[in-house]
Amino acid sequence: MEQGTSMVSDLCAPHDPTRAPQDYRNVVLITEDAARDAVRKLVSSSCCCCRPRAEEPVIERITQTPLFRYRLETFTETRHIEKTCKPYTGQRMEVPERDPPPQLWDIDVGTPKMFHEGSKKFALPRSGEVKMCHKCGGRGRCKCSRCGGSGQFRCRCSSCNRQKSRNKRCPACSGSGRRRCSKCSGRGRRICISCKGEGRLLYYQQLAVNWKTLRSEVVSDPPEQESSVPLILLQKVTGEVLTMDDDATVHPLAGFPDVSERLIQDHRNKCGPSCHILRQRQTVEMIPVAHVQYGYSGKNLSCHVYGTERRVYTKRRLHNLTFGCSIM
Template identity: 45%
Template sequence: MDLSFEAESPLAPPAELLERLPSYDWLLQGSGRQIFFSPLEAPGRSQEQRSWSFFLEHRVPVVTEEVAREALLNFVNSKCCYGSAAAGNFIIQELKQQNLCRYRLETFSESRISEWTFEPFTNHSVDGPQRGTSPRLWDIKVQVPPMFQEDTKKFQVPHSSLVKECHKCHGHGRYKCSGCHGAGMMRCSSCSGAKRKAKQPRRCQVCSGSGRRRCSTCSGRGSKTCATCKGEKKLLHFIQLIIMWKNNLFEFLSEHQLNCPGELLAKAKGENLFKDENLVVYPIMDFPLREISLASQRGIAEHSDVLASRARILQQRQTIELIPLTEVRYWYQGKTYVYYIYGTDHKVYMVDYPERYCCGCTII
């Protein structure tokens, strides 16, 4: 059998090998991969009139000295290198509290990508063009995961299968071993084919004096099973539909004057003030904090622009949360220190603690 050597396997066979499938001619042009999106016509609904009076009246419980001490003590006890004496004996000088607002927009989208792919053909039934016309990608019905939960699934497009000779081994199921060039034997690496080692009268024990040994790459066969068709000689080509559900996120945190890192506040636990979930949501126009209204308008516009050409929107959800933040200034052994309490679960952030030791651990 005249076997060719192994070559790089292309993503898909040459275009001339594939018949044109109805509705899928574009796959035989260009890169053989295309993204589809379906414009979604959302049912119209009027802009809701909202009253934000509850926001002006809403108050997160004020952090008292007792709460501030308890929060610091819990924080210190969670650190192996922090002593608890300072946390129990410091004097609070000032409590400065500020409430922040966090706006979050979630847009749950679905995008569909189709591409040619192949697998070894094992003589099973073929769902090809003779069984009908392949449906358009957005006409293929699939089970959508729960809203706002990301997922990716792959499907074989009906009536798109074609059986062709393997383009890597040319239908042989095997290819010549590149190690021994199809001979099955190689020159002995111990004696370099001389049958005896230099300056030694005895014959080479590795090759038993033959000067050659069995090829370890192909186990002496001279050929290897084609990795593309797994020795089946034929490939089943079909159009694969890849569906990706993604939760696109836009977040904005209102400005604050306290020196607490924004990345901590962005993840802080807050109290929900407002939630709006629908097929599409409208920008918030009249929130008491204008920067939140502007963030809502910007987030919705960004998601619309980014997703319009590559996905369809299945659901949107926007929320506003109130994030409490308190700066605590305290005195201990003649020096003033500062720490911050943030979130409704009273997390603590501090840079300098007066009773800190080194025990060799890594402090985060």
């Protein structure tokens, strides 16, 4: 059986977006030794290994069926203005100007680190206005929600159905049937949670900025009409990077025109007037996948070895392969 010893990094041009997937079909990424090690781990994890030295699997055929994953990442910035308030503690107010307020995208918020999600809020200058607190009416205190403003509430002993001794008082209320409210310390009112007892609120506008990365990826179909590795498993492994294009806006790759053009347009459609594209990055990976046919314990078996992690996938459970072992 022929074995390929050259690595994909020696055969492909990482910065050549015009190279098509067909140019890499004959590249051998999973050698016979790598396939044997993967199959050996599969067999050893699937049986109880009754003998000190388990039988070695015999590799009969390896069919390389590499798949290709196209991934598009779009780093976006979304802005919107929201109204908020905070307790007014006598801070100095900026005098509003007659000039119109700045436009949404005229405000400088700095350059974020590309492809690192996050959010920040910036108070807009000259947008403040002091008003009376709507929660407490300017008093700084509100009626206690637990006792209803009375400072006391009914003790449990007064609603207990069990007959109590007449000469024994309840230790919680000393026999009065009423207990002091612990939330307001018996005052009946608590500090307003909106103005923190100040009685006035400073209403102002703030710019809310969110940085988010849109991610989309597509894995190519196997070249043959044979059962391959499920897509959910392929998404959890890495491959060899063939092409990486990082720019303010990327253009469809000539080697992958349909997929790249469709995803690029889809990301553009998701960005409206309040969302701007800051950076885009598109990557093409070759995921090594090999269909391995091997013999073990007198049986002809097969599996798929995939990813640079050399994970193994098989539909068939290995039952009673050696020495009467029962594989669960």
